[in-house]
Amino acid sequence: MISKDMTISEILRRYPQTLPIFERYGLDCFDCQIADFEQLEHGATVHKADLKALLEELNKSIS
Numbered sequence: 001m002i003s004k005d006m007t008i009s010e011i012l013r014r015y016p017q018t019l020p021i022f023e024r025y026g027l028d029c030f031d032c033q034i035a036d037f038e039q040l041e042h043g044a045t046v047h048k049a050d051l052k053a054l055l056e057e058l059n060k061s062i063s
Contacts, residue, residue, distance in 0.1 A: 004041035
């Protein structure tokens with residue numbers, strides 16, 4: 001299960017199928033070095049993405 005405390009790169013390494021979801025929400029952090037350190041919650045806040053909806057979609061994509 002993906003949580004808000006996981007880093008963006010951790011999520012993408014474990015679940016590469018989530019990439020289109022990140023792109024849809026405007027989180028293009030996968031190309032950025034900060035993705036290794038940035039937690040999902042922070043990335044969603046910075047990019048003004050709905051964290052709850054993002055988490056729901058990400059977790060649905062891995063189930």
